[in-house]
Amino acid sequence: MAVDMSRKGDIEEELKSLKDVLSVAQVVVSSLDLDEVLQNILYSAMAVMDMPAGSIALYDEPLGQLSLHAHAGLSDQFLDRYRWPVKDGSMIRQVLDAGEVFCLENVGSSNGVDDGLVLQEGIQALVAVPLKIQNKIVGLICLDDFAPRTFTERRLNILSILASFAAMSIDNACLHQRTHHLAVTDGLTGLYNQRQFRLMLKEEMVRARRYGKPLTLIMFDVDDFKAFNDTYGHFKGDQALVAVAEILRESMRECDMVFRYGGEEFIAILPETGLEVALTAAERARRSVEEKSLDYLRGIAERGLTVSIGVAAYPEDGLDRDALLHVVDALLYKAKREGKNRIYHQKPEV
Structure with a gap:
């Protein structure tokens, strides 16, 4: 009878483990948003191991480095290290290469930790789980406790299964992110495309109306671009557009959003x-293109580029998206008609 009861207890424990694995798997694969996926994985792993802190870093194989993407329970000082190289012979290198769950129940009594930040953070126990798909390293989960502890085999097994689901889920989310990026960006310049511009302008105008804030559009057109293409060829014309895109991106503020609107037009x-x-921003951009474009095109063309610019402001120049676009487009072509390499805006009525 005692044997039967023992067997019943084992079966119940196995069923509980299976339910835990299923629960974790459902959470991990519930989203394709990379940030949400990583946060779900981290909190699930912390719950499985009953750990108060942890982090997930993704691995960049060409650079041979890890970058932090999700974390909980760790100090700002610890999190300052956003990227770090995976050095040959280091503990992390060994863990990634082994591809198995690694744990230290008492960091203080081990010589295995070669990371000063771990010791400085006061971490006394840790579990590191490589995230791999076949032979490809995706990243690393690190779970931390601030007191020595014992890890049960059952929890480590569940964590290992979680890591398998996590690696696939992260890889899918990364693929989804890359696919989405291709859909919203211009393949030549890397800027957002016109479709994304219209979506983001609609959102920004809703915000502007709701909070009573101003909003401005700046439209750029590369002057005499057809002549440039005819002189130097379409391949070099593409290089010229890439140069203008890079100059505009550099000259605008971090909070501003630059798009390729189509052809040789940017907005x-x-x-x-x-x-x-x-x-002021438009003049800075105009001057930057005029002064820097020849350097960008050195060896490609014997002359630099200029841009004509139209500037329209909400609410003065239009109360909706189409009205604002109509005004900024008209102002841009007025700048081109009346001499190029200049900026036009509507004068306020007195």
Whole structure:
């Protein structure tokens, strides 16, 4: 009878383990958003091991480095290290190459930790789980406790199964992210495309109306681009567009959004920005293209490029998306008709 009861207890424990694995798997594969996937994986792993802290880093194989993408329960000082190289012979290198769950129940009594930040953080016990698909290293889960402890085989087994689901889920999310990026960006310049511009302008105008904030559009057109193409060829013309895109990206503020609108036209959304500030930004961009484009095109062309610019502000120049686009487009072509390499905006009525 005692044997039967013991067997019953083992079966119940196995069933509980299977339920835990199923529960974890459902959470891990429930999203394709990479940030959400990583956070779900981390919290699931922490729950499985009953650990108060942890992190997930993704592995960049060409660079041979890890980058932190999800974390919980760790100090700002510890998190300052966003990227770090995986050095040959290091503990992390050995863990990644072995591809198995690695644990230290008492960091203080082990010589296996070669990371000063781990010791400085006061971590006393840790579990490191490589995330691999076949021979490809995806990343690393690290779970931490601030006191020595014992890890049960049952929990480690569940964590190992979780890591398998996690690696597949992360790989799928990364693929989804890359696919989405291709759908919303211009293949030549890497800027957002016109489709994404229209979506983001709609969102920004809703915000501007809701909170009573200004918003400005700056539209750019490369001057005499057809002549440039005819002189140097379409391949070098493409290189010229890439150069202009890079100069515009560098000259605008971090909060501004620059898009390739089509052909040789670019457009920028400046959220929460009035006309005067936008005109200053437009002049900075115009001057940057004029002064820097020849350096970007050295060895490609004997002359640099200039841009004509139109600037339109919400709400003064239009109360909806189409009205604002109509105004900024008209102002751009006025700049081109009246001399090029200049900026036009609507003068406020007195």
